[in-house]
């Protein structure tokens with residue numbers, strides 16, 4: 440039995456105004472090809488199928504094509520919704536799709552019936568849940584603790600531990616208080632309230648997690664975040680994105696990571712404009728940090744001739760590094776245009792006008808018939 444664990448597709452996501460649909464189509468095709476080449480029996484999607492609760496028609500079409508391809512090749516799909524998904528929209532028609540071996544976790548209803556993937560393997564689909572989603576089923580559970588929520592949910596499951604049991608979930612999981620590694624593209628609360636310890640999952644042979652976008656194991660090799668297939672923030676520029684291949688034989692699970700090869704990678708480039716201009720062109724998504732002291736006019740269109748997908752441009756120079764004191768001017772005094780300009784320049788550039796610059800400005804003021812003190 441071979442399964443592929445992926446998560447956090449965020450179909451339809453836009454980054455800094457750029458649509459990532461082409462990148463997502465490319466990566467879904469890669470997942471499908473990988474599944475075929477490796478004779479995968481089923482694909483696990485651990486939540487955040489879409490980026491928003493009302494996804495665009497383009498995003499829906501993309502996913503529609505993906506699960507249709509899987510079904511045509513007799514590759515099963517085991518999916519749960521994440522905190523970005525709307526569970527009712529994601530599970531529309533799911534009873535009918537289950538007949539084609541495409542499975543979605545319905546809204547939590549007090550218990551979970553596992554899906555039998557083969558005679559030995561059971562897959563438990565748990566959609567993203569909050570305490571308010573489960574409280575009605577557990578009268579003694581009255582607080583807002585995610586940990587207690589999961590304890591209640593888990594104690595209700597009758598897991599036959601002589602079989603292989605796989606849990607698919609989309610939650611914030613910690614290991615003895617140790618938090619997973621985070622990225623900037625997750626909308627996960629910064630608190631500790633939503634922590635769920637891995638000890639809840641002892642009955643399971645593998646826990647396929649989604650929610651965090653960095654691919655990582657939690658405490659042991661068989662409790663894993665799949666991670667997003669693409670880099671969804673510049674904080675992930677050095678991440679190695681990969682799908683997780685589970686090779687299950689009898690009671691053992693072998694884990695192999697298969698790297699994604701994106702259509703466009705993500706790069707951060709820092710330096711002087713004249714040096715950056717000499718770099719070889721690239722279609723990657725790029726963040727540029729300029730070290731030039733003088734601001735460059737029309738810099739975005741100039742950089743776009745080399746890097747058509749420049750997403751972000753910022754400066755790291757004296758002016759940006761130093762704290763700028765914006766209260767240099769006492770407004771009760773009367774200042775000459777030159778004094779005002781000098782103050783303005785200092786605020787902007789964090790340095791004084793030199794003699795040559797002062798001469799230029801002075802000449803401009805004279806041309807404008809403005810009074811120049813000195």
Ligand SMILES: [Mn+2]
Pocket residue numbers: 447449487521523625626650651
């Ligand atoms: Mn996510």
